Amino acid sequence: MERTIFERIIACEIPATIEYEDADIIAIRDIAPAAPVHVLIIPKRVITSVDALAESDTDLVGRVFLVARDLARKYGIAENGYRVVTNCNADGGQTVFHLHFHLLGGEPLGRMNSASMSHVPAVASTALVRSTTLRDIVIVLAVTIGLAIGFNAMNPKAIAWIKPEFERQTATQTDIDKYLAPSTPAPSQPKEVIQQTPAQEQSATPLTTNAKPTAGASALPSPQPLADASTKVAPEQTFTSEPGVVREITYDMFVRLYQGSKNYLIDARGADKFAQGHINGAVNYYGGEVQSRIPDLLANVPRDRVILIYCDGGECELSHHVADVLKQFGYGPVFIYTGGWAEWTSKRK
Ligand code: 5GP
Secondary structure, eight states, rough: OOOOOHHHHHHTTTOOOOEEOOSEEEEESSOOOOOSEEEEEEEEEESSSGGOOGGHHHHHHHHHHHHHHHHHHTTTTTTTTTEEEOOHHHHHHOOSOOOOOOEEEEEOOOOOOHHHHHGGTTTTTTTHHHHHHHHHHHHHHHHHHHHHHHHHHHHHOOOOOGOOOOOOOOOOOHHHTTTTTOOOOSSHHHHHOOOOOOHHHOOOOOOOOTTOTTTTTOOSSSOOOOOOGGGOOTOOOHHHHHOEEEEOHHHHHHHHHHHHHHHHEOOOOOOOHHHHHHOTTOOEGGGGGGGGGGOOOOOOOOOSSSEEEEEESOOHHHHHHHHHHHHHHHHHEEEEEHHHHHHHHHHHH
8 A cells, every 4th residue: 555645754755744753643734734833643653544544552642642742732832722623534534544633723723613513414405515515605605805904914015905914012111110120220321231242143043934843853842052142141130921912112112121131032033134144143034924933932932031023123023023913822021122223233333
């Protein structure tokens, strides 16, 4: 029998983004995600479907669910909820005949209405067939329009009239002050305040969009070392989370937070611009494709930091795309430096 795509992925013949691996189980990101988090948890041994399971597989299947549980926690979706499903054979919608479980989450998934329709008898009355067909056409149209709008919304070169209107809230000095270490000075001499240090240079760990764990990656890797600017500030900084709060800040506010808060700095520009230069300590999450990096983001962006985001400056759409995702997953406070890279470099001249 021809080997399935999953066998070839397990044998490292085809690349995949591995989220978890042990001797018996591998979890990879789905190539066509149906939700912000969509991971396939696959027993390595060839078992074609649930229907081919044996009594002796009880432990293996149990462990699949524990991997699902741990991954859901890792992505921060456990509390809100998620779905673990497996499709069996043709009517179940299975397309790859190597047992696997879909872990889906990161947004409300709704009820499994489409699955409940699968029992409609093949000999249904003409009227039912007609109404079902009409309903299917409406659903397909709605999904297509939805996808188009979603794609457009996420595309920085989107058609203007259906571009998302971002909530733009300006930070006050009080919003900033509560995150600053008591000793943080006002940025009277910003050029010196933000001077580079070798430590800062070292902490800049760009995460490229192509970053893929190796096939030998071990179980649930712990988050990567944090790339931030916090190593240079006094230890008495405070942090109070403000889930879902996104505010825009000026250059002076940014300098103060960058230098004086426990923060995590994100550069939302494209990887090419990031490679040409970025603010020390920044991590790169391109705003134009942040939706496809949600698992990365959830695994690596800490929840106990002030999040600072910048892009080129101006409308800050790329920053807002990243901020929206963070907001959706309960991160906060998030501050967007509206002057961005353009202002930063001009002030540093
Ligand atoms: P099924 O339809 O069998 O329940 O699920 C198969 C899943 O495998 C689909 O969600 C599909 O997107 C995913 N898939 C198919 N080919 C590949 C591939 O080459 N790489 C990855 N990562 N996923 C794949």
